[in-house]
Amino acid sequence: MHVVSAVMVLTTIVFFVATVMVYNSTDNQRSMLAKKIHNSGWIVYQAQLEFLKATSRLRLTAVSPSPGEFEALKLRLELLRSRLPVLYESDESDLLPGLAGYKPELQIFEQRLDGMIDALAHPNLFDVSGNEVFHEWDIELEPLGRLLQRVLLSSVSYNEATAQIEAQLDANPARIPLLLLFASGSILVLILLAMERRVQMRLAEVMAGQAALESMEASLLAVIQATPACVIVFDPKSEQVRFVNPAALAVVDAPLNDPDWKRLTRTARDIAVDTNGNPWGGITMTFSRRQGDVVSLRGNLCEVLWHGIPQALLVVADTSRIRHAELQVMQAAKLATLGEMATAIAHELNQPLAVIKMAAANAARLVQSGAGQAVVQAKLERIQGQVDRAKRITDQVRRYARMPTDQSSSFSIRAALELAAGFVAEQYRAAGIHLLLRFNVSPDVMVVGEQTMFEQLIVNLLVNARDACESRPSASLGHPPRVIVHCRAEDDRVLIEVDDNAGGIAPDILPHLFEAFTTTKPADKGTGLGLSLSRTVVRDMGGTISAANLAEGARFTVDLPRLVVPAPEMAE
Amino acid sequence: MSIYRTLLICDDEPELAEEISEFFAAGGWSVRTCHSAPDALMVLLEGYHPLCLITDLRVGEHDGAELVTAARLLPKDLQPQVVVIITGHIVNEAEAADFDADLLYVKPLDPVMMVDQIEAVLAQAAGSTSL
Numbered sequence: 001m002h003v004v005s006a007v008m009v010l011t012t013i014v015f016f017v018a019t020v021m022v023y024n025s026t027d028n029q030r031s032m033l034a035k036k037i038h039n040s041g042w043i044v045y046q047a048q049l050e051f052l053k054a055t056s057r058l059r060l061t062a063v064s065p066s067p068g069e070f071e072a073l074k075l076r077l078e079l080l081r082s083r084l085p086v087l088y089e090s091d092e093s094d095l096l097p098g099l100a101g102y103k104p105e106l107q108i109f110e111q112r113l114d115g116m117i118d119a120l121a122h123p124n125l126f127d128v129s130g131n132e133v134f135h136e137w138d139i140e141l142e143p144l145g146r147l148l149q150r151v152l153l154s155s156v157s158y159n160e161a162t163a164q165i166e167a168q169l170d171a172n173p174a175r176i177p178l179l180l181l182f183a184s185g186s187i188l189v190l191i192l193l194a195m196e197r198r199v200q201m202r203l204a205e206v207m208a209g210q211a212a213l214e215s216m217e218a219s220l221l222a223v224i225q226a227t228p229a230c231v232i233v234f235d236p237k238s239e240q241v242r243f244v245n246p247a248a249l250a251v252v253d254a255p256l257n258d259p260d261w262k263r264l265t266r267t268a269r270d271i272a273v274d275t276n277g278n279p280w281g282g283i284t285m286t287f288s289r290r291q292g293d294v295v296s297l298r299g300n301l302c303e304v305l306w307h308g309i310p311q312a313l314l315v316v317a318d319t320s321r322i323r324h325a326e327l328q329v330m331q332a333a334k335l336a337t338l339g340e341m342a343t344a345i346a347h348e349l350n351q352p353l354a355v356i357k358m359a360a361a362n363a364a365r366l367v368q369s370g371a372g373q374a375v376v377q378a379k380l381e382r383i384q385g386q387v388d389r390a391k392r393i394t395d396q397v398r399r400y401a402r403m404p405t406d407q408s409s410s411f412s413i414r415a416a417l418e419l420a421a422g423f424v425a426e427q428y429r430a431a432g433i434h435l436l437l438r439f440n441v442s443p444d445v446m447v448v449g450e451q452t453m454f455e456q457l458i459v460n461l462l463v464n465a466r467d468a469c470e471s472r473p474s475a476s477l478g479h480p481p482r483v484i485v486h487c488r489a490e491d492d493r494v495l496i497e498v499d500d501n502a503g504g505i506a507p508d509i510l511p512h513l514f515e516a517f518t519t520t521k522p523a524d525k526g527t528g529l530g531l532s533l534s535r536t537v538v539r540d541m542g543g544t545i546s547a548a549n550l551a552e553g554a555r556f557t558v559d560l561p562r563l564v565v566p567a568p569e570m571a572e
Numbered sequence: 573m574s575i576y577r578t579l580l581i582c583d584d585e586p587e588l589a590e591e592i593s594e595f596f597a598a599g600g601w602s603v604r605t606c607h608s609a610p611d612a613l614m615v616l617l618e619g620y621h622p623l624c625l626i627t628d629l630r631v632g633e634h635d636g637a638e639l640v641t642a643a644r645l646l647p648k649d650l651q652p653q654v655v656v657i658i659t660g661h662i663v664n665e666a667e668a669a670d671f672d673a674d675l676l677y678v679k680p681l682d683p684v685m686m687v688d689q690i691e692a693v694l695a696q697a698a699g700s701t702s703l
Contacts, residue, residue: 343662350660354679358591361683
């Protein structure tokens with residue numbers, strides 16, 4: 001479309017320039033031609049006039065010859081002589097039709113006039129009969145007079161014809177320039193019409209687009225207003241809240257200038273920085289409402305253009321119920337695991353109880369036999385130590401059985417792994433499975449999350465590995481069952497790997513392993529929720545969990561962001 | 573009591589082994605203590621033939637039942653007359669026979685009752701011998 005318009009505009013310009021040039025050229029030609037025609041009549045008239053003057057002077061000289069008259073006659077004849085070549089040699093003479101045909105005749109008279117002029121150069125040659133000579137010359141020049149008369153008449157008739165043509169031309173203007181002018185004008189009109197059409201179409205498109213945009217904006221706004229997710233737009237610099245939807249208002253329940261909004265947006269940004277390393281991305285957070293309850297929120301913080309101004313968009317869903325349900329399920333899974341471990345816990349508790357029982361029996365015997373106080377005291381101290389040992393076991397159980405909360409905090413990854421491994425160590429020992437801990441991290445390597453839930457995640461993986469080892473295929477029975485827990489830090493990540501040598505996971509189950517209700521265990525042993533919940537725990541910590549088969553068994557990898565604590569500034 | 577009563581205790585819990593040892597020693601028993609099944613087996617093979625063997629079912633990474641089996645493979649006159657298994661696991665006492673043991677106790681055990689029952693077994697064994 002643009003190319004066609006450009007070509008049309010260019011054509012119009014070319015036509016217009018051509019029209020102007022043709023018009024100018026024609027006008028100039030006409031002007032020059034008229035001038036030349038005028039001049040051509042003028043030279044004929046001049047020659048005729050000179051002829052009359054010369055013949056008059058000749059007759060006058062014939063009547064009264066004298067040297068003065070001779071000189072005057074000579075001058076006249078020279079002037080006449082000079083006029084004759086002009087009739088056929090000048091540009092103007094070319095315009096008069098037939099003049100070229102008079103040239104030989106005129107040249108004869110030129111020769112004759114030359115002779116007369118030569119004769120007049122020697123006036124002493126004329127005698128008393130000189131008047132006869134001049135009379136003869138007069139007669140000789142008469143044909144020249146008639147010739148000039150014919151030429152003059154021819155010139156006059158030509159001028160009249162030319163005048164008529166000019167009059168006709170004046171009456172009928174040049175058609176070609178007019179046609180060109182008309183063509184260029186028509187094209188110009190077409191261009192204008194096309195452009196107007198295009199502008200109208202463009203305007204219609206813009207109007208339609210604007211209407212669609214307004215409709216879409218209205219629909220989006222309606223969706224935003226109706227969505228159960230909290231939508232909050234705020235200025236990331238001033239933290240001024242620009243827009244909230246009813247769902248957000250229901251959560252914060254305060255006017256937009258209330259400090260609670262800033263508290264919410266600031267918390268979201270801080271968590272995004274902790275989780276993602278920058279103020280944007282997925283977040284999981286809690287918000288303490290002024291009513292006293294705590295809501296769980298999960299969503300995303302991103303940049304948005306709000307009325308043309310860069311703003312922050314916080315979209316979070318109130319996941320309190322889901323979160324509560326997740327925590328309940330997690331708690332149920334924990335208790336189920338605890339139930340499975342009851343035998344092992346009982347065995348572990350029986351060890352200190354057995355020592356206590358025996359030490360108490362010996363103490364009683366010593367008291368009855370009247371032994372010294374120091375010996376009895378030693379028995380009591382032993383009993384005290386074993387009670388402490390039993391308490392540590394019950395504390396561990398109590399810690400494990402505690403209802404998980406939604407409060408994240410930083411904790412040592414190594415300490416958490418040791419606690420989780422310690423919790424299942426007796427089971428492994430009872431099952432004859434080697435549990436190897438290969439931790440290549442220092443105790444000060446920290447991660448952020450709910451520690452109890454993270455420990456539950458590791459316990460889940462270790463219990464799964466134990467179950468896999470106990471039901472491993474006969475092909476892998478040649479080597480002792482073992483589970484290795486690796487932990488290492490890589491840049492800003494912490495990697496935990498739980499490897500077993502139990503033959504691996506069935507390929508058809510592997511892609512669905514972290515989906516809820518996926519299990520390879522008997523119905524009375526697994527809920528099918530353990531790995532699904534593990535994935536939730538890892539995701540809440542901003543990490544990932546994956547599974548793969550190795551040569552001898554399976555490997556579960558947990559990849560977590562490491563909490564990078566800024567180094568303290570050096571004192572001067 | 574003409575029989576010289578000897579006892580070999582095998583338990584990886586040193587404090588428990590020490591208390592049991594002390595209790596039996598106070599009752600006139602000559603007691604040796606080991607904290608692992610291989611050590612106890614080595615003691616038996618070196619010629620110490622106790623009248624009674626008390627072993628934990630799981631001694632460290634080893635199975636106490638293996639120690640019992642090894643003791644049972646000794647010549648009849650060198651075998652312990654009473655084999656006792658103690659365990660922290662919840663098991664039925666009727667399972668003692670499964671381990672080829674004379675007595676099985678679940679921790680925490682009653683030492684007085686255990687001594688009485690061992691004495692009863694020894695007396696029963698002595699009676700059957702005299703018959």
